[in-house]
Amino acid sequence: MRGIAIVGAGQAGLQLGLGLLAAGHQVTLVAERRPEEVRGGRVTSTQLMFGPALGIEREAGLALWDDTAPVMPGFELSHWEPDGRPDAPVRRFTAPFDDEVRSVDQRVKLAAWLELFEERGGRAEYRSVGPSEVAGLAAAHDLTVLATGRGELSALFAHDTSWPVHDRPQRTLACFYVHGVAHDAADPAAGYVRTTGVPPAGDVIIMRALTVGGPCDIVLFEGRWGGAYDCWGDRPDAAAGWRRALGLLRTHAPWEYERFRRAEPTDPGAALYGAITPTVRRPVAHVDGDRPVLGMADALAVHDPITGQGANNAARAAARYLDAVLSRGELPFDEQWMRETFAAYWDNARHTHAFTEFMLREPQPEQVRRAIETAFDHPEVAHRFANGYADPSTYREWLMDPDGADAYLGRFTK
Numbered sequence: 001m002r003g004i005a006i007v008g009a010g011q012a013g014l015q016l017g018l019g020l021l022a023a024g025h026q027v028t029l030v031a032e033r034r035p036e037e038v039r040g041g042r043v044t045s046t047q048l049m050f051g052p053a054l055g056i057e058r059e060a061g062l063a064l065w066d067d068t069a070p071v072m073p074g075f076e077l078s079h080w081e082p083d084g085r086p087d088a089p090v091r092r093f094t095a096p097f098d099d100e101v102r103s104v105d106q107r108v109k110l111a112a113w114l115e116l117f118e119e120r121g122g123r124a125e126y127r128s129v130g131p132s133e134v135a136g137l138a139a140a141h142d143l144t145v146l147a148t149g150r151g152e153l154s155a156l157f158a159h160d161t162s163w164p165v166h167d168r169p170q171r172t173l174a175c176f177y178v179h180g181v182a183h184d185a186a187d188p189a190a191g192y193v194r195t196t197g198v199p200p201a202g203d204v205i206i207m208r209a210l211t212v213g214g215p216c217d218i219v220l221f222e223g224r225w226g227g228a229y230d231c232w233g234d235r236p237d238a239a240a241g242w243r244r245a246l247g248l249l250r251t252h253a254p255w256e257y258e259r260f261r262r263a264e265p266t267d268p269g270a271a272l273y274g275a276i277t278p279t280v281r282r283p284v285a286h287v288d289g290d291r292p293v294l295g296m297a298d299a300l301a302v303h304d305p306i307t308g309q310g311a312n313n314a315a316r317a318a319a320r321y322l323d324a325v326l327s328r329g330e331l332p333f334d335e336q337w338m339r340e341t342f343a344a345y346w347d348n349a350r351h352t353h354a355f356t357e358f359m360l361r362e363p364q365p366e367q368v369r370r371a372i373e374t375a376f377d378h379p380e381v382a383h384r385f386a387n388g389y390a391d392p393s394t395y396r397e398w399l400m401d402p403d404g405a406d407a408y409l410g411r412f413t414k
Contacts, residue, residue, distance in 0.1 A: 001025055002333075004325070005096040005141040008148030009033075009046070011106070011311050014113040015318035015387050016145065019060055020405070021120050023326055028123045028141065031114065039111035039212060040104045046175045046220045047106055048193065048207055048308035048371075050164035050390035051099025053315040054180035060319070064112060065104050069210040070183075072101040075386035076194040077372065080253070090255070092404050093375045094189060095386035103209035103218065105177065106311075107269075131156055135288035143325070144334040146285070149298035156285035159257050167311050169275035170304055170360045171202065172223040176242050177209065177270040179216045180263035190259055193308075198252045201228040203306065206256065219245060224362075228252060237352075240273035276304050278360075280353060283342035284335055296321060301349065303356045308389060313349050320345040338414060351393035358400055367405035371398075378412045 006013045009031035017029045033041065049057070056249050057063040078092040118124050129137070131152055138144040146153050159165055183190050194206040203222040208215065223229025228248060236244065244267050249257040265271065279302045284292050297314045324341040331337070358365060375382035388394045398404040 002142040002325070002330075003140070004028070005030065005137040005144045007134065007137065007144070007146045007153065008150075008297070008299070009114055009124075010109060010147060010297065011109070011314035012318045013145070013147035014110060014117060015057070015060060015062060015315060016147065016296070016321055017117055017122055018062065018113065018120070019160075019318065019322040020325065021122050022061075023322075025325075026123075027117075028125060028137070029117060030125045030127065030129050030137070031130075032126070032128055034126050035111040035114040035207050036120040038114065039107050039268075041107060043175070043177055043211075043272045044106050045272075045310065046103075046204045046205070046207070046218050046305050046308075047311040048101065048103050049311055049315070050101055050308075051097075052390055053312040054100055054102060056315045056319045057149055057414065062113065065108070066101070068214075069102045069104050069192065070208040070215050072103075072191060072193050072208050073097060074192045075389075076189050076192045077375070077382075077385075078194070078196040078253070078255075079372065080196065080198050082198075088257050093372075093379075093382040094104050094192065095375075095379065095382040097390075098387050099390060104160050105216075107211055108210060129153070131287070134293060135291065138287055138291045138293050144293040145296050145321070146299045147291055147296045147303055149279075149300075154279075154281065154295075154299050155295070156287070157281035157283070157300060160280040163280040164278070164357060166277050166279070170333040171306065172225060172230045172232065172275050173221065173273065173305065174223070174229070174241065174245070175218060175220040175272045176238065176245055177211050177216050177218055177266045178242065178260065178263040178318075179213070179266050181217045181259055183208070184190055185214075189261070194256075196253045196256065200224055200226075200233075201248075201252050202230075202231075204249070204253055204256065205306070205308075211266050211270075213266050217260070217263065219260070220305065221245065221248065222304075232273045235273050236271070238268055239324045241273075276302055278302060278304055278353075278357060284338045292338055294321075294341065296334070296342075300342070301353055303353060304360055307352075307356045307359055307392070309352045309356060309392065313352055316349060317345050348393055351396055355392035355395050355400065367399060367402055367409075370409055371405065374409050381409070381412060
């Protein structure tokens, strides 16, 4: 039995902590908020879980919402360039997902997992932790894992300069949880993951979810700086923000406005505003002289949500780290082991980060534009594009490689 401390009670930290408890380890989890504070607080994300990550949760016995969280059966992409012409055509494709796709509000998931952690004998400490407190945790435990990028903790880890180092976010973000949208056979696409690109405003991404009051829809605005969606600096409350969002949909995605015009925020905490600076950091930090601590999830790699990968990466990281801890036996969790543990996870996750960086490029990479144009007319391409989100490493063979894209897309454009 080993003593392990985890700082951060998000998807990665809680999943790892619960897995370690199940294996008989003593686990101390440091969280900023108690379950009731999480459940009653403001939304924190636009999580979207694809089939492989859902499988990880099920294997761990943590998929508690299979009977209640809506399943999104397909993907829809719309592209509109009105250029002052409201009658300009909207181009669109749809494709079925090969596996389940679901979203559970992290207020629901993390509050339940926190309660489960305590019920199963884990030690939860509800407090903030700064760099100076990490040393005390590391001295008292066989292994300390930092699973949060909040505050000053991420600064303990050096930037990985082999990746782009951004000095600002790539997009401005706003999301809303709403209810009141009809979901029936008359409009099957209303249950899909949907994205609408309108240059130069940005993108709107829509998904179904389970929130504290039941099923809902999430609307995420990914705004280009200086565009119409870059309008949230005053951080309005949920009701006022949603009224503004409806005005944007009426102008830039009128077909979505028709779906949402009677919708309302699910609760007073149903709006979130912000921006994310993509970052990759090295996995080991040193405290109290030369004592190593291991980073995980948002402490090391932060992505813009445009590709919906954050929660999936967190689930994969927790599963990989758990396997590494259990395989270690009684050997020390030294710095070499820490680097090898992260490297085993990053071998796949790096493709996710590269894909997200790729999709945020301005101007849009030529092969992405060509792939989407081809998908409008060819269902095979639409299907391959949509299902790559479940495992972005599959994009490296074609979408992210100009030669591979030419070879594949050329079959449809001769």
